Amino acid sequence: MSAEEQVEFSQLPPKVAVDRAASVLDYWRARERQHVRDWYAGLRIKKFPEDLRVYEHVLWLSRAQVVVELGTHLGGAALWFRDRLRTQATYGRVPDAVRVISVDLEQDRAADLLAGVDPDFSRDIALIAGDVKDPVVADRVAEHIPAGARCLVVEDTLHQYDTTIAALHNFARFVPDGGFFVVEDGIVDDPHLRPPGMQGGVLPAVADWLTTAEGRAFRTRRDLELYGITNHPHGWLQRAESPD
Ligand SMILES: C[S@@+](CC[C@H](N)C(=O)[O-])C[C@H]1O[C@@H](n2cnc3c(N)ncnc32)[C@H](O)[C@@H]1O
Numbered sequence: 454m455s456a457e458e459q460v461e462f463s464q465l466p467p468k469v470a471v472d473r474a475a476s477v478l479d480y481w482r483a484r485e486r487q488h489v490r491d492w493y494a495g496l497r498i499k500k501f502p503e504d505l506r507v508y509e510h511v512l513w514l515s516r517a518q519v520v521v522e523l524g525t526h527l528g529g530a531a532l533w534f535r536d537r538l539r540t541q542a543t544y545g546r547v548p549d550a551v552r553v554i555s556v557d558l559e560q561d562r563a564a565d566l567l568a569g570v571d572p573d574f575s576r577d578i579a580l581i582a583g584d585v586k587d588p589v590v591a592d593r594v595a596e597h598i599p600a601g602a603r604c605l606v607v608e609d610t611l612h613q614y615d616t617t618i619a620a621l622h623n624f625a626r627f628v629p630d631g632g633f634f635v636v637e638d639g640i641v642d643d644p645h646l647r648p649p650g651m652q653g654g655v656l657p658a659v660a661d662w663l664t665t666a667e668g669r670a671f672r673t674r675r676d677l678e679l680y681g682i683t684n685h686p687h688g689w690l691q692r693a694e695s696p697d
Contacts, residue, residue, distance in 0.1 A: 466491040478645055481682050485640065485648060488684065494536075494570050498529030499609075500637075503680035505533065508635075511677065511689070512537055515632050517605040518547040519598050523585050523620050524609035524637075525555040528563035531578050532570065534607075539577075547603070554579045554597045556590060557610075585610050586619040594624070603629050609637040614654030621662040625671070630695040634671065636688040643686065656687055663690075 467490055469483045489499050500508075511517075512534075518541075520534040531553050538551035557563065560580040567574040579597045583590035585608075598604060604627045608620040617636060628634050640646040642656040662668040670692050677689040 464492045464495055477682075481646060484682060485646060485684070493529040493533045496529035496532055496566055496570060497527040498533055499526065500530060500533075501682065501684055504637075504683055504685060507677055507679055507683070507689070508534075509537060510679070511633055511635075512541060512605060513546060515605060516541075516547055516603050517632065518542075518550070518602040519552045519554065519604040519627075521594055521598075521604060521606045521624060521627055522553060522555040522609065523607060523624065524611075525557035525560060525563045525580060526609075528555075528567045528578075528580075530607075530609070531555040531563070531580075532567060532574070535574075535578050548599075550577075550599050550602070552577050552579065552597060552599065552602070554581060554594050556581045556583055556585060556594065558582065558584060585616055585623065588623050591623040591626070594627070598627065603632055605632060606634045607637065608635065612638045612641045612655050613652060614658045617655045617658035618662050621658070621668065622665075625667055625692075628671075628692045630692055632692055633674075634690045634692070635685060636690065637685050639686045639688050640684050659687060659690070 466487050469487050471480050471483050484501060488501050491498055522531055522534060525531055535553045541547045542549045542551050560582045564580055581593055606624050606627055608617060610616045625634050636655060636659050639656045641651040642653040647653060663671060671690040673687055674689040674691050678686060
């Protein structure tokens with residue numbers, strides 16, 4: 454095997470090895486361990502393939518032109534979202550001016566990695582360094598959204614109560630009528646699935662926020678947990694269509 458081929462194979466996630474007699478819960482836990490070691494186009498991405506498929510359906514059906522991602526990590530998901538949006542534009546589903554705006558506490562590493570895959574990434578991926586709890590960061594995100602663009606927001610930061618409720622409060626305004634806000638990793642509040650070291654707080658934050666004046670405009674779409682296992686139970690939130 455050439456050195457080039459070895460590099461490619463080192464960018465596969467570890468195989469999920471479960472006994473056929475194992476429970477669904479055991480399988481789900483094995484998938485949970487695997488998903489933090491997956492790749493897209495040579496960059497780390499932390500999502501179940503099933504959840505990526507749901508995003509494809511939702512991006513297409515909601516005609517999203519912009520994704521606001523909260524929690525960039527190493528940039529793989531930002532690139533994946535950008536590439537899906539580009540595909541939608543290719544089919545005429547959305548205007549050509551697609552954009553991903555991705556927020557994290559610091560962005561130097563993601564910027565270097567993204568530039569290594571696509572030297573022109575900044576044409577349609579904006580990396581913003583800041584804390585999702587800071588309302589000023591949402592104002593900075595707003596500056597990158599083309600006028601009238603339909604936007605999907607993804608919260609994937611610390612998966613605790615305070616970051617989740619702040620993200621909902623600060624960023625839900627970007628979701629248009631009929632559009633989506635996705636709160637990822639609600640499994641941290643499932644005692645059977647909670648990864649080690651996670652304290653939880655995501656689902657209580659979502660539940661509390663949905664009772665607020667801004668949250669009452671949204672409803673939970675559990676029917677979008679299409680593939681049986683997901684990292685985002687209770688996480689697909691849709692803003693109601695306007696009556697006119
Ligand atoms: C789970 S990773 C994101 C993974 C990425 N979205 C993906 O799917 O590959 C979570 C990221 O959230 C960032 N983060 C944690 N707390 C944050 C906060 N208060 N504001 C902004 N980013 C935060 C962390 O630095 C980390 O890079």
